[in-house]
Amino acid sequence: MVDPSDAMIWHGNSRELLARVADASVDLICTDPPYNLGGYSTGNIDMSWRKSFNNDVADWDHAFEPAEWLAEFRRVLKPTGTVFAFTSYNMLGRWHEVFDPVYDTFQFVVWHKTNPPPKLRRVGFLNSCELIVACWDKGHTWNFGRQRDMHNFIEAPICGGRERTKDPVHPTQKPLRVLRQLVEWGSNPGDLVLDPFMGVGSTGVAAVELGRRFIGMELDEGYVAAARRRMDDAVSRLVVDEAAPAV
DSSP states (O other): OOOGGGEEEEESOHHHHGGGSOTTOEEEEEEOOOOOOGGGOOOOBOOSSSSOBOOOOOTTSSOOOGGGTHHHHHHHEEEEEEEEEEEOHHHHHHHHHHHTTTSSEEEEEEEEESSOOOOTTOOSOOOOEEEEEEEEOTTOOOOOOSGGGOOSEEEEOOSOGGGSOOSSOOTTOOOHHHHHHHHHHHOOTTOEEEESSOTTTHHHHHHHHTTOEEEEEESOHHHHHHHHHHHHHHHHHHHHHHHSOOO
C-alpha cells in the first residue's frame, strides 16, 4: 500500500528547496525544465471556425541554464541514480556540454508524438518529436530485460482528454504514458523520484502509481494545487485497488 507521506509536494523556488534534499538520497531525477523557447513564440493562431490553436508558450519558458543545476543534481543523486530531463533541439548541446564530461554516459531518448499539433501554414516539419536527456554513472539502476526493449524511443500521444488538467491548463503537460516508462527504466519500487520542475505533478502521479516515493517542487501556486489534487486521486485509486478482493 502506498503511504501518502511518501509523496511530498513543496511549493517554492526549486533552487532554494533543493538544499533541503539530503546528499545522495535520490534514485531518479525525472523533470521537465524550461526549453528557452519564449523567444521563438509567435502567439496563438486565430481561426474563424474554431477556438484559437495554441502556438504560444508560458512566460516562464526562458532563461534556463543547465550548468546552474549540475552541482545540485550531482549532490542529491545516488551513484546508482539516473537523470531524465525533457528538452528541445535548441538546448541539447548545452546539456551535453555540461553534463557529458561529469557523467559516465550521456544519451537521449526521443518521444515521438503520434498526434502532434497541426502545422496550419505547412512550412516546416510537424513538431512530432521531443528529446529527453539521459545521464548516469556505472552501476546505475537500469530495468531492461530484452534487447528489443532498449531502444531510446517512446511513442505516445500528447497529453489530452481526461488526463489533461483544465484548471489551470499547463501548456507543456507531459503524458503519464511517457513518464511511467521513464520511471520504470530508471528506478525500482520504493525508490525516491525527484522532480524540481513539477508543473501539475505528472511525474509524481507516475511515481505513486508505480510504488515509488516522490518529491516534487513547483513555483506556481495554481500548478501546486492541481498537482496535490492529482496526487491525492492517484493514492486514492491505489488504496481502492489494493482493497479490492482478488478474483
